[in-house]
Amino acid sequence: MTYQVILPAAGQGKRMGAGKNKLLLSLNDIPILIHTLRVFEEDDHCEGMILAIHPQDEAEFNRLLKNYQIQKVTRLVPGGKERQDSIYNALKTVKSDGIILVHDAARPFIKIEQIHRLTKTAETAGAAIIGVPAKDTMKKVQDGVVTETVERSSLWAVQTPQAFRISLLLQAYDQAEEDEFIGTDDSSLVERMGYPVDIVEGDYDNIKITTPEDLYFAEAILKKRQKEFC
Ligand code: CTP
Ligand code: MG
Secondary structure: OOEEEEEEOOOOOOOOOOOOOHHHOEEOOEEHHHHHHHHHHHOOOEEEEEEEEOHHHHHHHHHHHHHOOOOOEEEEEEOOOOHHHHHHHHHOOOOOOOEEEEOOOOOOOOOHHHHHHHHHHHHHHOEEEEEEEOOOOEEEEEOOEEEEEEOHHHOEEEEEEEEEEHHHHHHHHHHHHHHOOOOOOHHHHHHOOOOOOEEEEOOOOOOOOOOHHHHHHHHHHHHHHHHHHO
16 A cells, blocks of 8 residues: 655745745754654655755755655655645656655644555545544634534544545646636545545644744644653
8 A cells, every 4th residue: 555645845934934934944953844754754655755845945955855864755846836836746747556645744743554544545435635523613704794603513624645546636636727726725626526535534733834833832742742652
């Protein structure tokens, strides 16, 4: 049950406001990018990583890959304007069929056990995503006024990785380009083709580091993980 993984890493980190790509910020003295790559480096099922990067980060990324001895990155491809463009650039370089994962480089806390449950599901279903049941009460709001309280039991917060048969994802991306459709995740491109997507329950630790306060949550998660290992 092997797979390849595309890691979009070409963002600007505007909401983090660090003046550089947030993936270069450190947690416990190790860049966020490396925390994420290490998970796949250590997973025997991972056959290769394709990184979409901003050209301005290329020298620094190459230096980090070398210093931290990350061996499984098969290529760096130029990112695009939107996350979806970055992933499409990477996807177009994938030749063989099999399972492809898309995982945000900004989610360093994904666990190998979760990746395996996801890829196993994608092998049979063709498309599978990871997420967690919504914890908050959800409401629809229009012009500052609540219009509806949405039934929570059917709502999930969706994360990455998302896993697909390569030919299916490529078809979905080609179609999205033709229709000029921009989705907020990869699954939505597959869903709009009428293809059923399975969901696998992950955990709430798999946060995307987005704003400065996420760094505090991230430090806490790392501390908890270190205790678990002791
Ligand atoms: N990403 C990308 N190409 C883009 C935009 C985003 O590869 N054109 C990547 C980011 O590097 C990140 C992931 O997609 O790993 C999720 O995006 P997000 O959390 O929004 O990161 P940024 O775009 O960097 O942050 P911001 O939106 O605050 O600028
Ligand atoms: Mg962004």
